[in-house]
Amino acid sequence: MGLTRKQLTILFLCLCFTVFLQLTSVSSSTSPQGQKETASSSFEHEKEVHCSRERSRAAWKIIDEYLMPFVEKERYKISSRCRLHPENDLYRDQEQHKMHVDINEWRCGYCKKTFYEEKYLDKHFDNRHYDLLNVSHSKCLADVCGVLHCDLVLDSAPHKTKCNPAATGRNKHLCESLADSCFPVNEGTSALRLNEFFLRQFCDAHTCSGGRKPFSKGGKKETSTLYVIISVLVLMLLALFYIFMYLYLRGIKRGSQGLKHISKSGQKKRS
Ligand SMILES: [Zn+2]
Numbered sequence: 001m002g003l004t005r006k007q008l009t010i011l012f013l014c015l016c017f018t019v020f021l022q023l024t025s026v027s028s029s030t031s032p033q034g035q036k037e038t039a040s041s042s043f044e045h046e047k048e049v050h051c052s053r054e055r056s057r058a059a060w061k062i063i064d065e066y067l068m069p070f071v072e073k074e075r076y077k078i079s080s081r082c083r084l085h086p087e088n089d090l091y092r093d094q095e096q097h098k099m100h101v102d103i104n105e106w107r108c109g110y111c112k113k114t115f116y117e118e119k120y121l122d123k124h125f126d127n128r129h130y131d132l133l134n135v136s137h138s139k140c141l142a143d144v145c146g147v148l149h150c151d152l153v154l155d156s157a158p159h160k161t162k163c164n165p166a167a168t169g170r171n172k173h174l175c176e177s178l179a180d181s182c183f184p185v186n187e188g189t190s191a192l193r194l195n196e197f198f199l200r201q202f203c204d205a206h207t208c209s210g211g212r213k214p215f216s217k218g219g220k221k222e223t224s225t226l227y228v229i230i231s232v233l234v235l236m237l238l239a240l241f242y243i244f245m246y247l248y249l250r251g252i253k254r255g256s257q258g259l260k261h262i263s264k265s266g267q268k269k270r271s
Helices: 004-028 053-066 068-073 092-096 118-128 142-149 152-154 164-182 189-203 223-271
Strands: 098-102 105-108
Touching: 053 068, 053 092, 053 189, 068 189, 092 098, 098 118, 098 189, 105 118, 142 152, 142 164, 142 189, 164 189
Parallel strands: none
Antiparallel strands: 098 105
16 A cells, blocks of 8 residues: 555656646747757858848748737738838748648648758758749848847847947938838828837837847737746646645555554454
């Protein structure tokens, strides 16, 4: 009986540990750094297309997370004149044909070939589906990476580089012109609101005086915080359950010992 209780306890501990591992893996995969790839290998085939796929992807990620939810909320339609329009992203079509089937399985949506890592699929796109690149517009989304603070998402460059006033000024100027071309203030109240929002979300942080951070309005990131809260709650519940189980089992043990004691003393009395 004692052995089974021990086994039960060990089993329960194992269960707790697995649940904890699962939760941590889920929350890490939803974090913005979760989809970080190893160094880009697509540079070899950029002899003709001078546009970084990795940086374009980072720019798209930022647009998708920190701008589009607000644009959709306003039900505003971005025109193709705006550089942030999906049509102006050279790699958009290829990226949409990327299927992340499993942790180590990436599938090409054009020919269904599978790869272990995203970088190999990128290489495959460069080699095999080069003709499908949307080169007619010759617009590179990576060009607006400076404006959109891609380095924060890419996490490749050290953040503590000294602020360059000239570059910062250029970025701020480009940022403001981007806000005007994507959300012309004379196009109604939604455009006006989004223009203001764009300035706060992306342009205000282009300053050397510091203090301001981009993406102040957040985005999909909030879901990962939610995940953390949920996992902490689940862990607390598990801990409570475990304590309860421990006390309960101890109670049974004491009860059985008490019974033994009584039966033993009863036997003694009889003899
Ligand atoms: Zn393919």
